[in-house]
């Protein structure tokens with residue numbers, strides 16, 4: 001419509017009113033009604049820092065040496081967390097971009113196109129295969145919803161470009177047997193998707209849980225993605241991609257201040273880097289440990305409350321994701337949405353999924369379960 005791009009600027013108060021209407025339509029983490037998201041509300045200090053770096057664009061790093069220095073410190077801090085030593089690090093838009101880069105590099109390195117990945121893989125790999133003209137072959141899951149090693153062993157062959165394993169699956173938060181997978185992938189690129197679990201497993205283990213190794217501590221892991229904008233509590237967008245070896249894929253960027261780029265985006269929002277830098281340094285390991293511990297207690301509480309309502313848990317949760325089998329999850333998700341709640345569903349098996357992020361309180365669990373109980 002003609003009016004959509006006004007001839008002359010409009011009255012600011014009217015415009016702000018329209019912005020407010022749009023803002024009020026959006027859900028917010030602080031409502032306590034979002035149970036289907038892997039993101040959460042950033043700390044107040046992170047929000048303030050984010051707005052101070054709104055111009056920052058590390059696609060053209062020479063203009064933003066201050067942001068670039070903080071980026072380097074973030075890369076080093078997380079390298080330490082995931083035993084990455086001096087591996088190469090890239091800031092990416094999130095797990096999707098990190099997974100695409102992993103497959104891109106594996107294809108270039110091997111000249112092959114077959115991708116072996118568990119049925120529990122996030123759909124970003126489907127995008128990556130479509131973009132890169134690679135061929136996904138899915139591996140069945142065990143009764144614990146982890147990748148079946150026997151089937152993987154049979155399927156690895158001369159055609160295989162890359163094997164994927166997940167540390168914290170999207171649907172159930174379980175961890176594939178990464179050390180055992182690494183024993184099978186000596187000649188093949190091995191990529192770990194720790195987008196969700198990367199910020200949970202190290203802290204849970206320090207709290208006395210016994211989750212298996214998943215990171216560069218295992219020699220055979222070639223690359224890994226971990227997302228600060230999930231359990232790292234960073235504002236979106238921020239994922240981190242790590243690679244054991246420096247990679248040949250470097251694209252010249254002659255008219256920018258940086259000489260080349262290795263990631264997918266050109267111009268990139270970079271305000272989340274200083275915002276995450278301050279979150280990480282403000283919370284420290286202790287702060288993350290407390291946060292993860294609280295999320296786990298609430299996950300167990302949610303499971304107890306759901307079981308009281310007659311739902312049965314699909315797997316014993318390894319992390320703060322709880323899932324429950326259900327014949328018609330679409331209906332429940334839809335009807336809960338009408339009541340103002342965001343829930344999500346699982347595909348294998350059909351059911352409901354709850355991600356107990358830091359914004360989910362005991363009270364919001366009680367409130368949600370009360371409404372859900374009425375729908376069964």
Ligand code: 0PR
Nearest residue numbers: 036037038039094095096122124170193195196
């Ligand atoms: N790998 C895993 C294991 C994931 O769970 C996800 C996202 C990705 C990769 C891709 O990450 P990005 O979306 O950051 O690129 N898992 C959630 C999902 O798609 C993401 C999500 C985030 C969902 C916020 C809802 C939401 O409100 O289910």
